[in-house]
Amino acid sequence: MELCVALDLPSAKENLALAESIRGYDVWMKVGFRAYIRDGKEFIEALKKINPDFKIFLDLKLYDIPNTMADAAEEIAKLGVEMFNIHASAGSVAMKTVMERLSSYEKRPLVLAVTALTSFDEANFKEVYEKGIDAKAEQFAKMSYENGLDGVVCSTFESRAIKNATSNDFLTLCPGIRPFGEDAGDQQRVATLELAAKEGVDYPVVGRPVYKDKNPEAKVAQMLKVMAAL
Numbered sequence: 001m002e003l004c005v006a007l008d009l010p011s012a013k014e015n016l017a018l019a020e021s022i023r024g025y026d027v028w029m030k031v032g033f034r035a036y037i038r039d040g041k042e043f044i045e046a047l048k049k050i051n052p053d054f055k056i057f058l059d060l061k062l063y064d065i066p067n068t069m070a071d072a073a074e075e076i077a078k079l080g081v082e083m084f085n086i087h088a089s090a091g092s093v094a095m096k097t098v099m100e101r102l103s104s105y106e107k108r109p110l111v112l113a114v115t116a117l118t119s120f121d122e123a124n125f126k127e128v129y130e131k132g133i134d135a136k137a138e139q140f141a142k143m144s145y146e147n148g149l150d151g152v153v154c155s156t157f158e159s160r161a162i163k164n165a166t167s168n169d170f171l172t173l174c175p176g177i178r179p180f181g182e183d184a185g186d187q188q189r190v191a192t193l194e195l196a197a198k199e200g201v202d203y204p205v206v207g208r209p210v211y212k213d214k215n216p217e218a219k220v221a222q223m224l225k226v227m228a229a230l
């Protein structure tokens with residue numbers, strides 16, 4: 001497992017201070033809507049300056065017509081980030097178009113598809129997708145696998161079934177991780193690191209439990225220690 005820390009703080013200054021405090025650790029940095037909309041490309045460059053080995057996951061969850069998504073994917077590849085994501089519900093044509101467009105890049109970023117947002121509970125999910133979370137997440141994952149994506153964003157609770165239905169190498173990135181019983185906030189399906197390891201999660205994602213902690217550096221160190229012992 002490789003730990004991914006969400007940089008969701010209210011200013012670039014605070015996010016960069018957080019990145020600076022954990023620069024010595026081998027972790028992924030997740031740059032989401034808030035940071036990217038506000039701080040853009042310069043923010044990615046500033047992170048790479050803090051630690052050129054930081055791997056960056058640009059969590060922009062693309063969802064549009066296939067050609068527009070492929071155009072955006074190409075711009076993302078030019079940014080030099082290591083991973084980004086799209087919504088699986090954009091469909092298989094969008095997936096194929098994005099992957100085809102990236103195929104000319106020698107070092108293309110990993111592409112994941114969002115299956116079910118971890119903030120959905122069963123009732124709210126069904127309201128939108130009609131099926132239950134498990135069945136739909138698995139269907140989205142199969143579609144993503146068949147169209148050449150590298151993995152999916154899902155909850156820890158779907159990770160094992162998704163790997164069984166696709167391949168063990170098909171990556172699962174799982175937000176909603178609460179390593180030491182922290183407040184779930186708006187997340188409906190939260191899990192510990194122990195459970196994430198058991199379910200074969202490749203990338204556990206942690207936001208608030210790290211950046212709301214009094215000592216984020218110690219928290220990351222503590223999590224890495226738990227992960228190393230699993």
Ligand code: C5P
Nearest residue numbers: 006032116117118153175176206207208
């Ligand atoms: O603070 P917390 O640990 O809940 O943060 C989870 C992060 O993962 C947030 O940045 C959120 O936007 C993101 N995310 C998520 N569920 C998804 C995809 C991304 O919670 N399905």
